[in-house]
Amino acid sequence: MLRIEELYAYYGMAQSLHGVSLSLAEGDIAGIIGPNGAGKSTLMDAIMGLVRTQGSIKLDGHEIRGLSPADLVKSGIGYAPERAHLFPYMSVRDNLLVGAYTARADIERNLELVHDLFPVLRERWAQETATQSGGERQMVSLGRALMTSPRILLVDEPTIGLAPRICSAIAEALLRLNRETGLTILIAEQNVNFAMELARHVHVLETGRIAVEGPAQQLRSDPELAKAYFGH
Ligand SMILES: Nc1ncnc2c1ncn2[C@@H]1O[C@H](COP(=O)(O)OP(=O)(O)OP(=O)(O)O)[C@@H](O)[C@H]1O
Ligand SMILES: [Mg+2]
Numbered sequence: 001m002l003r004i005e006e007l008y009a010y011y012g013m014a015q016s017l018h019g020v021s022l023s024l025a026e027g028d029i030a031g032i033i034g035p036n037g038a039g040k041s042t043l044m045d046a047i048m049g050l051v052r053t054q055g056s057i058k059l060d061g062h063e064i065r066g067l068s069p070a071d072l073v074k075s076g077i078g079y080a081p082e083r084a085h086l087f088p089y090m091s092v093r094d095n096l097l098v099g100a101y102t103a104r105a106d107i108e109r110n111l112e113l114v115h116d117l118f119p120v121l122r123e124r125w126a127q128e129t130a131t132q133s134g135g136e137r138q139m140v141s142l143g144r145a146l147m148t149s150p151r152i153l154l155v156d157e158p159t160i161g162l163a164p165r166i167c168s169a170i171a172e173a174l175l176r177l178n179r180e181t182g183l184t185i186l187i188a189e190q191n192v193n194f195a196m197e198l199a200r201h202v203h204v205l206e207t208g209r210i211a212v213e214g215p216a217q218q219l220r221s222d223p224e225l226a227k228a229y230f231g232h
Pocket of ligand 1: 038039
């Protein structure tokens with residue numbers, strides 16, 4: 001569904017991705033893991049047309065590199081960026097509706113989906129996101145991305161700073177979305193355990209290059225890799 005080939009990304013003169021290639025099959029959940037500064041967020045920003053790139057990004061065989069972020073959202077790519085980036089003095093409901101800009105016909109259905117996944121957002125619909133907990137804000141961020149009616153969801157570090165119980169709720173919601181709606185998901189994570197719990201394929205990113213990749217099951221069971229990358 002998504003095929004990235006030899007992707008280079010640049011912030012001004014600084015190069016952050018050095019020829020990244022990866023493929024994501026429809027209905028898959030893939031993880032990008034790697035330490036601080038490895039380029040996980042850059043890769044997501046590159047897919048969303050938010051940084052300068054060279055190389056190829058194809059969606060269903062069509063080149064999408066160079067499209068505007070708005071056109072990428074319209075073509076079915078949803079993005080929940082690192083640290084959520086919500087509008088703090090707008091309500092939960094209005095933050096969700098911002099995501100619906102390009103998918104107005106689906107508003108009722110998508111709101112129902114988001115409320116079903118995260119019931120707390122239905123109860124707190126009028127609350128300003130500035131006064132929410134970190135976990136609730138992460139739910140709004142995922143919800144806003146779902147309001148775009150995505151076929152692929154990019155999620156950047158959804159568990160950062162959250163308690164294990166909230167991480168589990170978010171993992172459960174992502175698994176449900178994948179299982180029940182067939183949503184294809186790409187998750188960037190430093191939280192290796194979280195990523196390994198969800199992802200069927202894992203790509204380890206190191207200083208802007210894919211160092212190792214393969215089925216999560218296989219990486220987990222290789223003692224050398226497990227020790228080098230997963231700490232056990
Ligand atoms: N706006 C920017 N301007 C210049 N360099 C940047 C910018 N954003 C990121 N970089 C650089 O690009 C590289 C990759 O950063 P990136 O944020 O993609 O890493 P990451 O894997 O997401 O890290 P983290 O786990 O800390 O979020 C780093 O060397 C970083 O300093
Ligand atoms: Mg990041």
